[in-house]
Amino acid sequence: LKSRGKDTRFVVPNWMAQPDNTTIGYEVKNWTAMGSVGLEPEILTKVSEHPGQFLVAYGLALQGLGAAVMQHDLNPKRRSWGTLLSKKKTERMWGVDIGSTGVKAVELTADSDGNIEIVDCLIIPHDSPLYRINDGDQVVECVTATMEQFVEHAEAKKPRVAVGFPGRLGLARFFDLPPIKSKKKKLADAVSFEVRAKIPMPLEDAVFDYHAFAPVGNGFVELRPIAAVAARKDHLEQWVAPVLQTGCDIALVQCDGFALYNAFYREFLSQDDDGSAIAIVDVGGDATNLIVGTRKDVWMRSILYGSKRFDESLARQLPVTVDQGTELRTD
Numbered sequence: 001l002k003s004r005g006k007d008t009r010f011v012v013p014n015w016m017a018q019p020d021n022t023t024i025g026y027e028v029k030n031w032t033a034m035g036s037v038g039l040e041p042e043i044l045t046k047v048s049e050h051p052g053q054f055l056v057a058y059g060l061a062l063q064g065l066g067a068a069v070m071q072h073d074l075n076p077k078r079r080s081w082g083t084l085l086s087k088k089k090t091e092r093m094w095g096v097d098i099g100s101t102g103v104k105a106v107e108l109t110a111d112s113d114g115n116i117e118i119v120d121c122l123i124i125p126h127d128s129p130l131y132r133i134n135d136g137d138q139v140v141e142c143v144t145a146t147m148e149q150f151v152e153h154a155e156a157k158k159p160r161v162a163v164g165f166p167g168r169l170g171l172a173r174f175f176d177l178p179p180i181k182s183k184k185k186k187l188a189d190a191v192s193f194e195v196r197a198k199i200p201m202p203l204e205d206a207v208f209d210y211h212a213f214a215p216v217g218n219g220f221v222e223l224r225p226i227a228a229v230a231a232r233k234d235h236l237e238q239w240v241a242p243v244l245q246t247g248c249d250i251a252l253v254q255c256d257g258f259a260l261y262n263a264f265y266r267e268f269l270s271q272d273d274d275g276s277a278i279a280i281v282d283v284g285g286d287a288t289n290l291i292v293g294t295r296k297d298v299w300m301r302s303i304l305y306g307s308k309r310f311d312e313s314l315a316r317q318l319p320v321t322v323d324q325g326t327e328l329r330t331d
Contacts, residue, residue, distance in 0.1 A: 009032065038117035046121050050123055057259075058263045059263030060163070064090065070298075091110050093107070097259075106120070124146050131308055162250075162254060167255050170229055177223065194228075201230070207231060257300040264291070284306045284307070287303060287305070
C-alpha cells in the first residue's frame with residue numbers, strides 16, 4: 001500500500017495481498033477511482049467506498065462534456081432530431097450508468113480552462129435486480145422508480161444526462177478501411193456498407209454509430225481502424241424510456257464498454273503511450289465487458305457471465321440462498 005504513493009486510482013483493500021506474479025503472466029491492477037480530475041474529500045470518500053463502480057458513469061459524463069475521445073451516440077431520437085442537439089455545449093453533465101443491480105451516477109463540471117471536477121456521485125440500488133425480472137414492462141417500472149430517486153437527488157427540473165447502454169444488448173464491430181481523404185460523407189457511406197455486411201439486422205431497425213481512428217501503417221500501406229456499434233431501436237427505446245419518463249434531458253446514449261474506454265483513455269492514455277495494449281475487465285451483475293485498447297485502436301466484447309453466476313454457484317455449493325451468496329461475495 002505504501003509503495004503505491006498518492007495515486008488514488010488504485011486502492012488495495014487492507015486484507016488483500018498483492019501477488020508477486022499473476023496466473024496470466026501480466027501485471028494486474030485493481031482500477032478503482034479517478035485521478036486526473038478534481039475530487040473533494042467527501043467525493044473521494046464516496047468513490048473509495050464503492051471501488052470501480054463509478055468508472056462507466058465517469059466516462060459517460062466525460063463524453064457529455066465533450067472531453068472524451070470516442071463520441072458514439074446511440075440515442076434513438078438522434079436520427080430524427082439531428083446531431084446538433086446531442087453536441088450542445090455544456091459545462092455540467094451527469095453520467096448515468098443503469099446497471100442490472102442499480103444506477104450509478106457521476107456529475108462533472110468543466111470551467112473555461114477545461115479543468116474538470118467531480119461534484120457529485122451516488123449509487124441507488126434497484127428494488128430488485130433486473131436479471132430476476134422476466135417481464136419487460138416490469139423492468140421499465142423498476143428502473144423508473146430508481147431514476148425518480150436520482151432526479152430527486154439531482155435537484156434539477158430536467159437534469160442533463162449521458163446514459164449508458166449495456167454492451168450485451170448491442171453489437172460492436174471492428175474493421176479497417178483505407179484512408180478516405182475526401183468528404184466525411186464518403187467515409188460514412190463506406191462504414192455503412194461494412195456495417196450492413198457485419199451486423200445481422202436491417203439497418204432500418206437499428207441505430208448505429210462509429211468512431212474512426214487516425215490511419216496507421218508504414219507509409220506504404222495505411223489502414224484506418226473503425227469501431228462501430230449498433231443496437232435495435234426497440235431495445236434502445238425501452239432502455240431510455242424510464243430516463244425520459246422521469247424528465248431527464250438525454251444528451252447522448254453510449255455503450256458502457258466504450259464509456260469505460262473513454263474513462264481509461266483520459267486516466268492512462270491521454271498523456272503517455274508506449275504502444276502496448278491494455279485490457280480492462282469490468283464484471284457486472286449479469287455480464288462482463290472485456291475492452292482491449294491503445295491510443296490508436298480499441299476492441300470490445302461483452303460476455304454473458306457476471307457476478308450473479310458466482311452467487312448462484314455459492315448457493316449450490318453451500319447451505320445459503322442466492323441473496324446470502326451475494327452478501328458472502330461482497331463482504
